Amino acid sequence: MPTPTAAESPLLDLLTGFIVELRNAGLPVSLTENLDAMEAVQHIPLEDRVALKYALAATLVKNNSHWKAFEIVFDVYFSLRGEEYVLDSELTDDPFEDDEDEDGANRGQGGEGNEGQGGSNKGMTPEELAEMLYNALMNGDASMMRSMARESVRRYAGMEPGRPVGGTYYLYRTLRNLDLDGVLEKLMQQQQDESEEDLSQFEQRLQRDEYKDRIDALKKEIEAEIRRRLVADRGVEAMAKTLRKPLPEDVDFMHASREEMANLRKAIYPLTRKLAVRLARKRRRGRKGPLDFRHTIRTSLSYGGVPAEPKFKNPRPKKPEIMVVADISGSVAAFARFTLHLVYALSSQFTQVRSFVFIDGLDEVTEYFEQTDDITEAIHRVNSEADVVWVDGHSDYGHALEVFWNNYGKDVGPKTSVLILGDARNNYHAPNSWIIKDLSERARNVFWLNPEPKSYWDTGDSIISEYSQHCDGIFEVRNLRQLESFADNLA
Amino acid sequence: MDHRFESVGDVRDKLSSVDYLADDAIAGIVHLADRLEKPILIEGPAGTGKTQLAKSVAEMSGARLIRLQCYEGLDEAKALYEWNYKKQLLRIQADRSGESDWSELEDDIFSDEFLLTRPLLEAIRADDPVVLLIDEVDRVEIETEALLLEILSEYQVSIPELGTVTAKQIPLVFLTSNNTRELSEALKRRCLYLHLDYPDMDREKEIVLTRVPGITEHLANQVARVVRSIRQLELKKHPSVSETIDWARTLVLLGIDQIDAETATETVNILLKYRTDIEKAVKDMNANADSYSG
Ligand SMILES: Nc1ncnc2c1ncn2[C@@H]1O[C@H](COP(=O)(O)OP(=O)(O)OP(=O)(O)O)[C@@H](O)[C@H]1O
Numbered sequence A: 001m002p003t004p005t006a007a008e009s010p011l012l013d014l015l016t017g018f019i020v021e022l023r024n025a026g027l028p029v030s031l032t033e034n035l036d037a038m039e040a041v042q043h044i045p046l047e048d049r050v051a052l053k054y055a056l057a058a059t060l061v062k063n064n065s066h067w068k069a070f071e072i073v074f075d076v077y078f079s080l081r082g083e084e085y086v087l088d089s090e091l092t093d094d095p096f097e098d099d100e101d102e103d104g105a106n107r108g109q110g111g112e113g114n115e116g117q118g119g120s121n122k123g124m125t126p127e128e129l130a131e132m133l134y135n136a137l138m139n140g141d142a143s144m145m146r147s148m149a150r151e152s153v154r155r156y157a158g159m160e161p162g163r164p165v166g167g168t169y170y171l172y173r174t175l176r177n178l179d180l181d182g183v184l185e186k187l188m189q190q191q192q193d194e195s196e197e198d199l200s201q202f203e204q205r206l207q208r209d210e211y212k213d214r215i216d217a218l219k220k221e222i223e224a225e226i227r228r229r230l231v232a233d234r235g236v237e238a239m240a241k242t243l244r245k246p247l248p249e250d251v252d253f254m255h256a257s258r259e260e261m262a263n264l265r266k267a268i269y270p271l272t273r274k275l276a277v278r279l280a281r282k283r284r285r286g287r288k289g290p291l292d293f294r295h296t297i298r299t300s301l302s303y304g305g306v307p308a309e310p311k312f313k314n315p316r317p318k319k320p321e322i323m324v325v326a327d328i329s330g331s332v333a334a335f336a337r338f339t340l341h342l343v344y345a346l347s348s349q350f351t352q353v354r355s356f357v358f359i360d361g362l363d364e365v366t367e368y369f370e371q372t373d374d375i376t377e378a379i380h381r382v383n384s385e386a387d388v389v390w391v392d393g394h395s396d397y398g399h400a401l402e403v404f405w406n407n408y409g410k411d412v413g414p415k416t417s418v419l420i421l422g423d424a425r426n427n428y429h430a431p432n433s434w435i436i437k438d439l440s441e442r443a444r445n446v447f448w449l450n451p452e453p454k455s456y457w458d459t460g461d462s463i464i465s466e467y468s469q470h471c472d473g474i475f476e477v478r479n480l481r482q483l484e485s486f487a488d489n490l491a
Numbered sequence B: 001m002d003h004r005f006e007s008v009g010d011v012r013d014k015l016s017s018v019d020y021l022a023d024d025a026i027a028g029i030v031h032l033a034d035r036l037e038k039p040i041l042i043e044g045p046a047g048t049g050k051t052q053l054a055k056s057v058a059e060m061s062g063a064r065l066i067r068l069q070c071y072e073g074l075d076e077a078k079a080l081y082e083w084n085y086k087k088q089l090l091r092i093q094a095d096r097s098g099e100s101d102w103s104e105l106e107d108d109i110f111s112d113e114f115l116l117t118r119p120l121l122e123a124i125r126a127d128d129p130v131v132l133l134i135d136e137v138d139r140v141e142i143e144t145e146a147l148l149l150e151i152l153s154e155y156q157v158s159i160p161e162l163g164t165v166t167a168k169q170i171p172l173v174f175l176t177s178n179n180t181r182e183l184s185e186a187l188k189r190r191c192l193y194l195h196l197d198y199p200d201m202d203r204e205k206e207i208v209l210t211r212v213p214g215i216t217e218h219l220a221n222q223v224a225r226v227v228r229s230i231r232q233l234e235l236k237k238h239p240s241v242s243e244t245i246d247w248a249r250t251l252v253l254l255g256i257d258q259i260d261a262e263t264a265t266e267t268v269n270i271l272l273k274y275r276t277d278i279e280k281a282v283k284d285m286n287a288n289a290d291s292y293s294g
């Protein structure tokens, strides 16, 4: 293995900072992986930023849900490095006027568009800029698009050194001036005009997706350019800190944005599988079942009666029976959305899942999830058809539990795991906690998952301890990481 | 030690000479695996070319592919080695007359002759160049992963009766996973990691062109575009690369060179497996295009 030479050590310094920031962002980078990354970069030509990125990713990112976080940190740390990865010392108010494309625009298809680089864009009128941008999108000319993105940011973002404004604001200002929605329509129109026959709906759809792809790529270039300028102005560490976001597994269910929610949904499948496997686990300790006597004897005949090859019965893994009982009242509305996805994921993988939802009344919703492959439809039915309101639609755990016990208690048996999801905010109604006690005695186990931060438990109208004293476990579950650790602890 | 590949570009070229279209991430990690002598763990949706990558790397470097297919219940005896105790038993019986003493006999029956080599040991003992593929490693129980750790970091296998067998040459090792469960930290630490997702449109088009004989550039382009649009829908299961290829082959067989909504509707069942997904896609393909704006 080559050892680092003096010329490379600035890169190693930079890498050290980079890895520190990855850890700050929550990525679990071990010492081994750190060393692997240091070694990896020595096999990569220094000027090849793309290769550098994938070498670092291969050694440092071992979970796809961390990719986004990695990419942001990488951009912040390496977007300013030119061929030698050194900061241009002439960075003033207009830093990137004519720096080179360090990751080589020549990797794109079109070799044209070079006239768009360098300082020659400055003299253009806004109309000329708009036209060049339009043509770049029309032809899918990647390097031209990049160059136009830079110019647009320079003109329209209105970035000033030292201003404490975030990238979103500059992005908004730039995009407002470009009117990309209008551009898309214009592109579609031109496509239509130029074709001999009418474009079918289907063709239009495909073409629109193509243009949207290009426009997305352009937006990414614009964001990247804004980020570069911000990094140049504020410095790497400060920028990295500003851009830090929770990893998907740390996103709070209660405050997830739409996009975060979509990511959560994807992450949930492997997790439910694990959950169900764990719940089923105790029954299949040891890989082999009991000795199969007859089979052993039969086999022994071929060894002259010596039972040389003991035969075992196959262990018969039992399907876990799971009952999920979920609060879907207003106080946990955001959590409930997530809960329903959890229930859906569980029931699509295991037949033996029954689900119930409650507010002050309770209803079984198992069949809503069974009758459709479409989660949106199932959730819609839960929200419109399930009979969960008894009096006023404010949580009443006591009453909801009573309904559960009276109607479904008989179905709970020694093979049943019961998962209760809710914040135990009971609006000062009667708790009926004896039900949980009886339930625990009858069921294999009863677990309570609470989406509230622990520090809020038992404050106000929360009576979580009253219930949880009878459970086999109570867990704070506000994010995927906690849900996962719940699953892990079931082992 | 000599390196197998000059550069990332070299990997890409060699892969494409065996009809595997790599992007920067794929070519980069294969190059790195050779340099760092580390296994590659590939995760990703079904049919994105995880298994094929190992096969193609073997092919392009003229190495023998040794494959360990994982399944629930896989154990040491099937993965590493096993003593051929039927043969051992016969050997003992043949010796009933008691000519040799027990310790001699023991040495004898725990020798190479009685060892059944399984894929992992086979890869370690190989004299010729090999690529080891440990396919669908997420199917084994997490406890079984421990079997792999020694091989993946030391390239050796300890056999109590024989001692440690060390690799004569470091093989390239690939592990694949469909991500049905989290793999252990210990395993991941030892590997380079690649998430292999669906290819972008241009690469998918190239894949179709290389893998589907007789297809025109025009049709390949259309296929890739339609598949891209379908993958944007929220579906239970998105079309994989292999399904794209199957679809393209079908279109060629049917003599189609222009995909319209009707052909797409009639053949979409090759791309999608679930009824609800098919319905969704059909509805989408026949919808009014204006509803997609914005
Ligand atoms: N980059 C590529 N270049 C050429 N062909 C490819 C590529 N990726 C995928 N394919 C094609 O797709 C087929 C399916 O790939 P493969 O069997 O390797 O998928 P996989 O990821 O292992 O799927 P699974 O998770 O179901 O095992 C291959 O046989 C090959 O024809």
Ligand SMILES: [Mg+2]
Binding pocket: B050, B051, B052, B135, B176
């Ligand atoms: Mg495979």
